[in-house]
Amino acid sequence: MAQTRYTEIEYDENTGQTIYSDVDISFKAHPVTGDIIKTKNATVIKQSMRQILQTRSNERLGHPEIGAGVQELLFEPINQLTENRLVRKIADSLRMLEPRCTIRDIIVMGEPDRNTYKIKIIFTMLGQQTDETFETFLYR
Numbered sequence: 796m797a798q799t800r801y802t803e804i805e806y807d808e809n810t811g812q813t814i815y816s817d818v819d820i821s822f823k824a825h826p827v828t829g830d831i832i833k834t835k836n837a838t839v840i841k842q843s844m845r846q847i848l849q850t851r852s853n854e855r856l857g858h859p860e861i862g863a864g865v866q867e868l869l870f871e872p873i874n875q876l877t878e879n880r881l882v883r884k885i886a887d888s889l890r891m892l893e894p895r896c897t898i899r900d901i902i903v904m905g906e907p908d909r910n911t912y913k914i915k916i917i918f919t920m921l922g923q924q925t926d927e928t929f930e931t932f933l934y935r
Contacts, residue, residue: 873905
């Protein structure tokens, strides 16, 4: 299968570090130029993580490998076993689909009263020293 590049890669002229950029998923226009706003670095990776988590397995035609497939676990009992299975699925999918970062920790907390799981992913962008945090909720 051919490799597809989803984001633009630029390099900082001063430091030589990689700068990842992509279209902001809100599709808002820049107030001066009217172009679609671009996001950079950690925001790009967070957008990608959100899309991976929200995509079902085999949902994308032509790219069935894209997606975490966590939706099938959302209707399982909210307990430690399901949380562990979610952590494993999320880690496997991000390891395979998001090579621009290193996952440090994934925390899944079930909230039975709200029928949700709170997901917290701590990661480091390649070539960076600081950790970034991405938080989201998965709903039934």
